[in-house]
Amino acid sequence: MVRGSRRREAVLGPAGAWWLRERVLGRFPIPILLGQSVLGATMRGGRAVLHVSGQDGRSRDIAADHVIAATGYRFVAHSLPFIDATLLRDLRCVEQVPLLSTSFESSIPGLYFTGIASAYNFGPVMRFLCGCQYTAERICRSIGERQAPSRSTLAALVSEHNPNSS
Structure with a gap:
């Protein structure tokens, strides 16, 4: 634990x-x-x-005779159907919640989590709309600070996918 x-x-x-x-x-x-x-x-x-x-x-x-179950919701990272299982194997979690950096990035570079998925790391306010601005600013800054590929790398990628672009 x-x-x-x-x-x-x-x-x-x-x-x-x-x-x-x-x-x-x-x-x-x-x-x-x-x-x-x-x-x-x-x-x-x-x-x-x-x-x-x-x-x-x-x-x-x-x-x-009757049951009313107010079950709430518990986030389980490895149950997300829209993330490939091979990718999820590399996701570091604690109690089924992804461990996040200060910029909300998971152990998988470029994969960020917000909302209830980030509450374990950053506190309960992240579950609500009022946490959105803080989160968005950190994620945008993190993405913006990533080193952009050089012109030669971009040119190589373009020519690799389009042989007529020389």
């Missing part, structure tokens, strides 16, 4: 607005279970049976 990662998980995990707790807990004649992860679900005797795991790691089954 990376130092401080437990604290990050508690701070950066899915959560409702601060004011929701007082508006919900104890106000309805139904049990409300917080901090549970749904591991599986089946039907038994016309009731939903959820196999859940608590924050303490213990699992149990809960039978219910």
Whole structure:
């Protein structure tokens, strides 16, 4: 476990607005279970049976007539379908989140992550619109500082792809 990662998980995990707790807990004649992860679900005797795991790691089954699961969202870098699996093998991660440089660049040169994918490295504000300007400035500066190919390199590339361009 990376130092401080437990604290990050508690701070950066899915959560409702601060004011929701007082508006919900104890106000309805139904049990409300917080901090549970749904591991599986089946039907038994016309009731939903959820196999859940608590924050303490213990699992149990809960039978219910109705279920409302406010699951939140957890970013998992290696589950991104639009990035080739061979590329993802080189992506350095901690707790399934890419490790990023101060310019939001991953361990794969030229591959940047923003939004919730960058919150583990830079804090919860990156999950929201207000973090966009900070992120955009760093990424643009990083891309702009990359050394542009020389004219001779560009000419070689052009002639390689277009033999009539000499």
